[in-house]
Amino acid sequence: MKAWLILLGAMGACAMLTLAYQAGEGVAEHRCEVARAVAKDAARSEAERRDGESAAGTAQLHDNLGTQLPAMEAEAHAATERIRTIYVEAPVSGVCTRPDGVQAELDAARARANAAAARGL
Structure with missing residues (x-):
């Protein structure tokens, strides 16, 4: 009878250890899930912040180009016409x-x- 009690006690201890181990695994899994959720939220908020900055930068770039590009094109066209006029149509007489x-x-x-x-x- 004593052997049965020892055997039952050992089995009970094994059962308790198994339950404690499983509970520990559950706690670790829960902590891991919480950490993943926090990291996911941080990544999402960072992506949203970057998207907002990108949109603002793009709008500013388009505004700047809208005002500066016509002036740049006019200046480039004028320079091209000067070069064409000087070198193609009217060579310097006596020098060239x-x-x-x-x-x-x-x-x-x-x-x-x-x-x-x-x-x-």
């Missing part, structure tokens, strides 16, 4: 003389380039 046939080649190249641009190449 073009050999025979160069002006005709320049005009033909410009015509080809304009034709290619008109075709969309």
Whole structure:
């Protein structure tokens, strides 16, 4: 009879250890789930903050480009016209003389380039 009591006591102790182990696992899993939820919320709020900053930056960039781009294009166009006028149509007399046939080649190249641009190449 004593052996049965010892055996029952050992089985009870094993059952208690198993229940305690499972409870500990449950607590650890719960802590892990809570940590995941906190990390997920932090990541979501950080992503929302970055999205907001990105949208604000994009809007500001578009506003700046809307006001600055036309002036930049006009300035670039004016510079291009000055260069074309100076170097293509009016060489400096006495300092720079073009050999025979160069002006005709320049005009033909410009015509080809304009034709290619008109075709969309």
